[in-house]
Amino acid sequence: MAKKMRAPAERSADPAAQQMLLYADERGIGTAFSRADEMAPCPIGADGMCCRLCGMGPCRLTKDGQTGVCGATIDTIQARNLLRSIAAGSAAHSDHGRDMAFTLKAVANGEAEGYTIRDVAKLRTIAAHYDIPLDGRSPNEIANDLADLYIAQFGQQRGQVVPTRRAPEKRQRLWADQGVIPRGIDREVVESLHRTHIGDDQDPAHILHHAIRTALADGWGGSMIATDVSDILFGTPAPLLGQANLGVLKADMVNVVVHGHEPTLSDMIVTASQAPDIIAYARAAGAKGINLAGICCTANEILMRQGIPAAGNFLHQELSILTGAVEAMVVDVQCIMQALVGLARNFHTLVITTSPKVKIKGATHVAFDEHKALTTAKEILRRAIDNYQNRGDIHIPDVRESLIPGFSHEYINYMLGGSYRASFRPLNDAIMSGRIRGVAAVVGCNNPRSQQDYLHTTVTRELLKQDVLVVETGCGAIAAAKLGLLLGEAGLDQVGPGLREVCETVGIPPVLHMGSCVDNTRILTVLTQMVAEGGLGHDIDQIPAVGVAPEWMSEKALAIGAYCVASGAYVIFGGTSPVSGMPGKVTDSDLVARYMSQEWETLYGGKLEFVADPAVMVEKALAHIDRKRADLGLPAYAPYRHGRSGDARMQELAGLPWEAQREALYGSPRL
Numbered sequence: 302m303a304k305k306m307r308a309p310a311e312r313s314a315d316p317a318a319q320q321m322l323l324y325a326d327e328r329g330i331g332t333a334f335s336r337a338d339e340m341a342p343c344p345i346g347a348d349g350m351c352c353r354l355c356g357m358g359p360c361r362l363t364k365d366g367q368t369g370v371c372g373a374t375i376d377t378i379q380a381r382n383l384l385r386s387i388a389a390g391s392a393a394h395s396d397h398g399r400d401m402a403f404t405l406k407a408v409a410n411g412e413a414e415g416y417t418i419r420d421v422a423k424l425r426t427i428a429a430h431y432d433i434p435l436d437g438r439s440p441n442e443i444a445n446d447l448a449d450l451y452i453a454q455f456g457q458q459r460g461q462v463v464p465t466r467r468a469p470e471k472r473q474r475l476w477a478d479q480g481v482i483p484r485g486i487d488r489e490v491v492e493s494l495h496r497t498h499i500g501d502d503q504d505p506a507h508i509l510h511h512a513i514r515t516a517l518a519d520g521w522g523g524s525m526i527a528t529d530v531s532d533i534l535f536g537t538p539a540p541l542l543g544q545a546n547l548g549v550l551k552a553d554m555v556n557v558v559v560h561g562h563e564p565t566l567s568d569m570i571v572t573a574s575q576a577p578d579i580i581a582y583a584r585a586a587g588a589k590g591i592n593l594a595g596i597c598c599t600a601n602e603i604l605m606r607q608g609i610p611a612a613g614n615f616l617h618q619e620l621s622i623l624t625g626a627v628e629a630m631v632v633d634v635q636c637i638m639q640a641l642v643g644l645a646r647n648f649h650t651l652v653i654t655t656s657p658k659v660k661i662k663g664a665t666h667v668a669f670d671e672h673k674a675l676t677t678a679k680e681i682l683r684r685a686i687d688n689y690q691n692r693g694d695i696h697i698p699d700v701r702e703s704l705i706p707g708f709s710h711e712y713i714n715y716m717l718g719g720s721y722r723a724s725f726r727p728l729n730d731a732i733m734s735g736r737i738r739g740v741a742a743v744v745g746c747n748n749p750r751s752q753q754d755y756l757h758t759t760v761t762r763e764l765l766k767q768d769v770l771v772v773e774t775g776c777g778a779i780a781a782a783k784l785g786l787l788l789g790e791a792g793l794d795q796v797g798p799g800l801r802e803v804c805e806t807v808g809i810p811p812v813l814h815m816g817s818c819v820d821n822t823r824i825l826t827v828l829t830q831m832v833a834e835g836g837l838g839h840d841i842d843q844i845p846a847v848g849v850a851p852e853w854m855s856e857k858a859l860a861i862g863a864y865c866v867a868s869g870a871y872v873i874f875g876g877t878s879p880v881s882g883m884p885g886k887v888t889d890s891d892l893v894a895r896y897m898s899q900e901w902e903t904l905y906g907g908k909l910e911f912v913a914d915p916a917v918m919v920e921k922a923l924a925h926i927d928r929k930r931a932d933l934g935l936p937a938y939a940p941y942r943h944g945r946s947g948d949a950r951m952q953e954l955a956g957l958p959w960e961a962q963r964e965a966l967y968g969s970p971r972l
């Protein structure tokens with residue numbers, strides 16, 4: 302039977318992507334979208350019913366009561382597979398955090414060419430959490446101690462990974478009671494691999510218990526370390542104006558796209574691109590200069606700190622090369638498709654790998670070493686400039702959107718109260734009064750098996766209409782940016798009346814871009830600060846909040862989902878469930894899914910569910926928010942009570958006579 306190939310509009314909701322997919326089809330060039338159409342996912346693997354952990358298998362369990370050759374049951378296999386994925390995701394995030402900590406150590410000791418500590422205030426705040434002495438010490442001395450402490454968290458064998466101490470006290474006690482406080486980041490990941498080896502842990506509940514501990518080692522460990530150190534070295538983000546989508550590429554400049562996750566090299570490429578010798582070199586090659594753009598979470602890192610435009614999210618990596626206008630795609634770690642190399646052969650693009658951990662056959666490798674970062678960054682740019690003369694026809698879609706990224710938790714705190722009374726009080730008050738119904742984090746990847754960006758933006762738009770404040774990270778944030786939801790006023794006509802009042806009063810967009818996927822830890826910090834502010838309970842699970850990852854695809858997403866659950870959040874994933882177990886066909890295969898929904902809620906107050914339909918995602922999210930409001934004794938959501946102040950109200954009144962305005966505002970024509 303012929304495979305159904307989707308039309309461009311079915312593959313992506315993004316008009317720039319649609320143009321490029323049409324162009325790819327015309328030229329007969331494959332992309333992740335066409336490969337997804339051509340290759341149906343294996344239903345047994347997709348539903349988590351395949352085990353390939355030993356040479357007696359692989360075992361495929363597709364009948365009731367069937368076991369693997371070793372006797373493993375379907376629920377054991379699903380729990381083991383899930384734990385392995387969470388371990389891999391945690392390892393990826395946390396190894397990124399480790400590298401950041403080593404860079405901080407090198408900077409503190411004057412061994413990292415071109416880097417400095419840009420945010421001394423954040424360094425001191427973070428160091429103070431751990432009682433590192435501050436008085437009379439230089440930033441480098443403090444940073445050296447913090448780097449040592451953070452590096453030690455990875456190999457630590459006993460005790461408590463230190464960032465977990467920043468969680469609400471009640472949550473820490475709960476973790477201690479459950480025995481899930483991570484001891485050391487590497488230890489939990491290694492134990493995950495040990496437990497899932499043939500013939501080890503075979504009690505699904507016990508396996509999932511360690512999934513929580515491993516995920517906590519990521520969220521309140523490796524990822525939090527990555528975010529902390531990135532802010533200390535490269536600056537804590539604050540709002541600025543940026544642009545997103547393929548239209549940020551420039552026809553008359555050398556286009557260099559940075560892709561991956563770590564800000565270390567990309568930040569230095571930004572610096573190198575502004576060096577007079579590099580600009581002169583580009584001009585000598587006939588270009589007007591160098592134009593940098595980002596893809597995926599590297600894009601988020603340099604967009605929110607330096608305003609470097611984002612060429613797109615995960616599924617834009619191939620599309621940017623298809624423009625023919627990219628001289629070099631420079632990648633570091635995670636979410637980099639091997640297909641880039643083959644695709645680039647159709648054009649002139651150099652694919653340059655830089656991490657000692659990531660090489661791709663056929664790509665150019667320029668090893669990045671933070672001790673001579675500026676030198677490496679300039680070498681990469683010179684190679685890109687040399688490649689400009691090889692450019693052929695170009696096809697850049699004239700599609701780009703403006704956005705305001707950079708809402709770190711520090712900035713949210715500041716924006717709500719100003720320099721002298723920075724506080725989460727106004728946010729808590731707005732939730733308590735019902736102006737803001739609740740908060741949703743709409744985060745995560747793209748997945749070519751669904752229409753790119755559609756689920757992200759549909760869920761976001763629907764929640765905004767229901768007065769839910771939305772925070773976003775990762776590729777979801779770029780999806781919202783590309784479709785124009787991250788620009789203050791531009792998005793306000795799409796939001797409910799109470800949320801609109803708050804956004805107008807504070808001067809914020811209704812969707813806050815909070816960074817890369819590693820920066821989901823910023824959301825944990827915001828939730829912790831909301832608890833500390835008071836009025837919304839004593840722990841994260843009491844806050845009217847949800848997390849949604851509508852287009853997830855990476856193992857990191859599963860780790861994020863699990864640490865959010867362990868922190869008390871209701872998390873909804875879209876797409877397919879890796880533990881669904883062929884519903885209706887194998888009746889004994891839903892134990893793990895039920896455990897993650899029901900038992901995790903009993904144990905941690907959070908739960909993880911997989912929901913394919915965006916309308917149901919929104920319905921479930923709102924039901925959860927309303928239940929949490931009721932549990933707190935807050936007034937039920939009643940949108941008609943709001944929207945009578947702010948800019949909208951002023952515009953309404955502007956057309957009325959003076960006395961009528963006074964009467965409407967103060968109940969009397971005279972004061």
Ligand code: SF4
Nearest residue numbers: 352355358360369371
């Ligand atoms: Fe099959 Fe058991 Fe080996 Fe898995 S561990 S492949 S279920 S024999």
Ligand code: MSK
Nearest residue numbers: 598636746775776818
């Ligand atoms: S890059 S993990 S596709 S968010 Fe962080 Fe995007 Fe998901 Fe990769």
